[in-house]
Amino acid sequence: MGISDLEAVLFSAAKPISIDVIQDIFKLSKQDSLTLIDHLASDLESHKRGIRVRISAAGVELVSAPESAMYIGHIRKKEDKLSNAAMETLAVIAYKQPITKAEIEEVRGVNSDKVIKQLLSRSLIAELGHKDTVGRPILYGTTDEFLRSTGVTSIDDLHKELDTAESDMSGVSIDSVKGESLIESPNEDGTENI
Numbered sequence: 001m002g003i004s005d006l007e008a009v010l011f012s013a014a015k016p017i018s019i020d021v022i023q024d025i026f027k028l029s030k031q032d033s034l035t036l037i038d039h040l041a042s043d044l045e046s047h048k049r050g051i052r053v054r055i056s057a058a059g060v061e062l063v064s065a066p067e068s069a070m071y072i073g074h075i076r077k078k079e080d081k082l083s084n085a086a087m088e089t090l091a092v093i094a095y096k097q098p099i100t101k102a103e104i105e106e107v108r109g110v111n112s113d114k115v116i117k118q119l120l121s122r123s124l125i126a127e128l129g130h131k132d133t134v135g136r137p138i139l140y141g142t143t144d145e146f147l148r149s150t151g152v153t154s155i156d157d158l159h160k161e162l163d164t165a166e167s168d169m170s171g172v173s174i175d176s177v178k179g180e181s182l183i184e185s186p187n188e189d190g191t192e193n194i
Contacts, residue, residue: 003040016059058144098139
């Protein structure tokens, strides 16, 4: 049992594996399991491999190295790409979550029904519950699939990166564009092409 065995297990898994499962598979203590995971992560990074170990609330998994993203993009079909509207909506949800559809539309300035459905169908966002207010609107937030596809370890890390970028933008913030449309021209009926 070594890092190559852990690498094979993580590679074969369809979804993240909990540390408890890794303990069971390799008959290790939690500390020894974490050490094994750390050794694999260090080995992959030090040898400049195209994959990395990612640990999240969902568990441990192998993901592509961020520096390989431009090459991976070549194998993805054009229809797999998200539209600008979907990317914009996803950014608003990631930054403001949990957030309702009405709050998303207030930030974006356009109807977001179709875009939200698209993001739900791709498992990039999920319904997190209902806001405790009149009508009990659905609250949306990002998923582990969102984290996997962006290479971000956690939403907290994303918020730190966004806050740093925001402070570098000389006073421009997401809140400063609240209520303004972030797309150039929605359709006359308030919808947009996704």
